[in-house]
Amino acid sequence: MKILICGGNTEADYAIRSFSDGHNKLVVINDDANIAKILSERNSISVLDTDPTKLYSFEIADVFEFDLVIALMENDSDNFVCCKLAKDKFHIKKAICTVSDPNHVDIFQALGIDSPISSSYLLTQRIKGESDIENLIKTLSIENDKIVITEVKIKEEFDCCNKSLMELQIPDYANITCIFRNPQVIIPHGTTRIIANDTLVVASAPSDQKRLIKYLKKEKDEK
Amino acid sequence: MNKEKKMTMVIGSSRLGAAIASLNSEQGIYTSIIDIDERAFRKLDASYSGYKIVGNALDRLTLEKARISDASEIDICTGDDNLNIYLACLSLKYYTAPNVIVRLHDEAKSILLEDPRITVIAPSALSFGMYKNLWDTEDR
Numbered sequence: 287m288k289i290l291i292c293g294g295n296t297e298a299d300y301a302i303r304s305f306s307d308g309h310n311k312l313v314v315i316n317d318d319a320n321i322a323k324i325l326s327e328r329n330s331i332s333v334l335d336t337d338p339t340k341l342y343s344f345e346i347a348d349v350f351e352f353d354l355v356i357a358l359m360e361n362d363s364d365n366f367v368c369c370k371l372a373k374d375k376f377h378i379k380k381a382i383c384t385v386s387d388p389n390h391v392d393i394f395q396a397l398g399i400d401s402p403i404s405s406s407y408l409l410t411q412r413i414k415g416e417s418d419i420e421n422l423i424k425t426l427s428i429e430n431d432k433i434v435i436t437e438v439k440i441k442e443e444f445d446c447c448n449k450s451l452m453e454l455q456i457p458d459y460a461n462i463t464c465i466f467r468n469p470q471v472i473i474p475h476g477t478t479r480i481i482a483n484d485t486l487v488v489a490s491a492p493s494d495q496k497r498l499i500k501y502l503k504k505e506k507d508e509k
Numbered sequence: 510m511n512k513e514k515k516m517t518m519v520i521g522s523s524r525l526g527a528a529i530a531s532l533n534s535e536q537g538i539y540t541s542i543i544d545i546d547e548r549a550f551r552k553l554d555a556s557y558s559g560y561k562i563v564g565n566a567l568d569r570l571t572l573e574k575a576r577i578s579d580a581s582e583i584d585i586c587t588g589d590d591n592l593n594i595y596l597a598c599l600s601l602k603y604y605t606a607p608n609v610i611v612r613l614h615d616e617a618k619s620i621l622l623e624d625p626r627i628t629v630i631a632p633s634a635l636s637f638g639m640y641k642n643l644w645d646t647e648d649r
Contacts, residue, residue: 340618363567363589363592364591366594366598367595367621370621375620390567
């Protein structure tokens with residue numbers, strides 16, 4: 287895969303290391319001369335010290351029809367322009383960028399950026415997931431909140447415990463994608479039986495998450 | 510507001526932005542201007558009678574407060590080309606103003622704003638045009 291990485295500091299360093307597996311061609315642009323030098327030395331890669339929001343930078347970098355651009359600058363509008371140049375003028379297939387304002391996720395997508403990522407949004411989701419008082423449920427949103435993945439730890443007193451999926455009749459608004467039964471990961475089918483201490487990984491729409499949790503946590507004698 | 514009446518919204522009370530807002534206001538056009546720094550409004554003419562909104566134009570609530578939905582002309586004149594491009598794209602996508610005027614210091618970036626509703630003002634190109642006129646008229 288041909289990847290262009292623009293801006294960023296530690297994030298850029300991590301992205302370079304993650305994609306430096308010999309299968310990918312990386313081009314890195316950073317307009318901070320000190321960061322460019324550090325990235326270059328740490329990763330033994332040449333880093334272009336130029337502004338990733340300028341047309342001439344893209345021309346120098348020779349990134350026409352690359353597969354992916356990752357824009358990691360601090361400023362949301364800089365990332366927007368970088369991705370727009372990449373997509374509209376250099377036909378780079380996919381654009382990913384960070385956004386500091388979570389409200390920009392939907393707007394950037396509507397304006398043609400494939401995957402805007404808000405760290406504050408993800409962090410909030412993670413904190414919400416981790417702070418469940420019973421520590422039984424964790425959640426993760428994907429596709430910018432269109433899909434939610436819910437982890438539910440099964441207790442002996444739950445009605446669903448010791449039942450097969452067939453008996454359980456999972457509502458059609460949710461799907462058990464896998465079951466973690468330490469140390470195994472089980473891809474379930476109709477005859478798979480849920481037992482105590484299983485962790486169910488369930489996909490649903492965010493609007494259905496509450497009733498899904500209520501359904502799974504229903505106790506045996508509860509109607 | 511009278512729907513037939515024109516309305517101009519200016520983003521960025523730079524020298525250009527303040528001059529545009531002052532001119533529109535003087536002509537009796539309903540005008541609003543946004544800047545993140547209240548002190549920037551000092552550049553407006555003393556006779557300016559439109560709205561002044563202090564806020565970040567990256568925040569859509571600020572734009573709504575300045576009545577972007579009612580604007581027939583949006584003039585984007587912050588000192589940051591990338592912000593200006595983003596705001597122009599946002600205006601095209603979400604609002605109906607038939608005229609969006611954008612100041613860009615780096616004229617090369619105007620390739621991102623190819624749309625009939627957008628007019629780009631590039632100070633360096635205008636300055637060079639004036640210089641060229643002088644060159645052509647002077648005996649060299």
